[in-house]
Amino acid sequence: MRSNSLTARVLLLASAWSVLALVVIAVVISTLYRQGVERSFTDLLRAQLYNVINSVTISNENTLAGSPQLGDLRFSQPDTGWYWLVEPLGNFQTAPLVSSSLGASKLAVPSILDVPFDNRYERYYTLTDQAGNRIQVAETEVVLDGEGRAARFRVTGNLNVVEDDVRDFSNSLYLALAVFGVGSLVVNGLAILYSLRPLDHARVALGKIRGGEAERLEGEFPREIQPLAHEINALIESNRRIVERARMQVGNLAHSLKTPIAVLLNEARTLDNQHGDLVRSQVDAMQAQVQSYLSRARIAAQRGSILARAESEPALERLIRVMRRLNPDKAFELDLHQPGTLLAMEQQDLEEVVGNLLENAARFADKRIVVRMTTGSHPSSDPDITRRAWIELTVEDDGPGLEPDQITEALKRGRRLDESRPGTGLGLSIVSEVVSEYHGKFTLSRSELGGLKATLLLPGLSKELA
Incomplete structure (x- = not known):
């Protein structure tokens, strides 16, 4: 049991108090018995002294x-x-x-x-x-x-009589107290473990919720814990309603903006090429930015929710299949060190982040793109961030790559280093914003394949509550 375990603390304190109490009792009883024996020994000598006095006289x-x-x-x-x-x-x-x-x-x-x-x-x-x-x-x-x-x-x-008597009594006393103490420690330990089992059941139930195996605390709890279970279930239900309401509002906003943007695109087609291209590019940028802010609002509404989870393996495999069809001349590789990993984020956000990176890699790669997923650690001083599970996901390509100053420029919103290729220049900045909303980390560096390496540190899900 860990040092911050409630069970360990109660067992340690109860055991320490029991041992201390038995030691004090043994010393006190032994001291009192010694005093009684010494007093009886003195009384015996006094009685024998008076016996001698009564037996001695002066003869004729x-x-x-x-x-x-x-x-x-x-x-x-x-x-x-x-x-x-x-x-x-x-x-x-x-x-x-x-x-x-x-x-x-x-x-x-x-x-x-x-x-x-x-x-x-x-x-x-x-x-x-x-x-x-x-x-x-x-x-x-x-x-x-x-x-x-x-x-x-x-x-x-x-006086050896006194010492022998006290020693024999003390040995018997210590043996009896030792047997009683061991029995008391065992009984106390079993009683404490039995009494704290409902807390362990609650921990397991919370782990199932975080792991996606349950949506509420299930089971019978003692009267002292039942109100806490009710409050947690109420909090989960309230959180679910808030998330659903935020999703609905974001969806309504997206639908309300979709028609005006479509009208602008249609009107742009009636303009001459120069003005039409300008309007279309600005509308595309506007659409991408609206989508980015809508995503951020949705993420903020459900960030930290225990209901947010995404299955990484099927999502990545689905994205790889799509990219292979769109780019048949390039090889896409998927390397999962831990299949079945769950991420503490929305499925849509995971697909948007990885999809943007794959599109960027496919745009600049020569022949090969590699996606890897392993466990990682978050370099943060916040214990709530560092103690949870983190997943490192990398997307590498064999293209020309970027220099350090170009990497800084590429992360700026709306900046495009290659104007000859299609795009709005918002892909990498959107990835950075979405990842930061989940307290993750997004970095760009030189890949061993020769091109660009995009590294994502994303929150994972563990069935053990930290």
């Missing part, structure tokens, strides 16, 4: 006595990171009590200035024991009897 021999039962075998296994320790304070001199898991190992306890007691007279800090375990310590000081003898109590827990 003035020593610390007690055997805390914390219900966890890790307090009896060495180097597990789970320890408890009771040390006498002040003048109370006696041996400390330690768990079997700590043994003779020492803990690097920070000073009270570095980690002070909180309002419960408890403090919590993190250490690394001699076995390399990262442990959290819960510590407090308690007065044990009425004589003021006190002891410092410490209980530690291995």
Whole structure:
């Protein structure tokens, strides 16, 4: 799908939002779970600390006595990171009590200035024991009897328990969210594609109209698109009526002028040769100019219409057959690289343009005229012009050809470079005007056959909407 595709944009934005949302949800849930586990771990250490406090007393021999039962075998296994320790304070001199898991190992306890007691007279800090375990310590000081003898109590827990728990939960969470995310992306993608299918149907229907396969949008569309389809059909119908009305008016004008021009020609025959020839030549020029302006008015009325189309192959073949009959001494060749090409112009305009070029080529060619049609490109900065299909049509002959300054002169209205040959001098200028009305391009150059090469760049029809 192209970058300017509506489907691609919706899929990209929906997928990006889904992925971002799942990542944020995973981070938030994992962080909240970590905070909960750390809080539970601290509460566990506090409960075990109070258990040790309740289990230790001063014996009759003035020593610390007690055997805390914390219900966890890790307090009896060495180097597990789970320890408890009771040390006498002040003048109370006696041996400390330690768990079997700590043994003779020492803990690097920070000073009270570095980690002070909180309002419960408890403090919590993190250490690394001699076995390399990262442990959290819960510590407090308690007065044990009425004589003021006190002891410092410490209980530690291995923080690897927290990390392992959080890691296992996070892995399960990420896996579940990944499966859910992939499923959501697939479902969202299918839902978006299904929802946008009517737009694709509308695009195909418009392509059929441009390709000449249909004259209106056909098919059932959703409620949101149906008004657009109605408006497009109404616009097509309105455009058709405008074109037909313009054609009728142009035809009426042509018929209204035909009789006066015919009268002038008949009257010219009654005059002497010199004045009659002058009047006839001027009437012929007038007739050609009237026809030219009528054609321009008709083209302007329907230019850009999606209804304007011409089948190039039969039109060119018909013109070639006519020229062969009128000029049996000359060879006409037709080379179509893409048979069946449709042009976005009226059939009459195509025949008028090519017919003028063929007549001009037949008038000056020695023996050979070649007509070729290929695809081309329009050198324009207007995206509406450059992105559509363009057809290049050339008419070449083996005659004397024209020099660059003669080419400029030949394109001027009414100019004839060879007065000895019949004509009004309007043929090439009419071709240029008709082609320009369709935003095309008309150029003259030297042909490889030795004569003149006329190149037309004409708008083509594509079934794909740009």
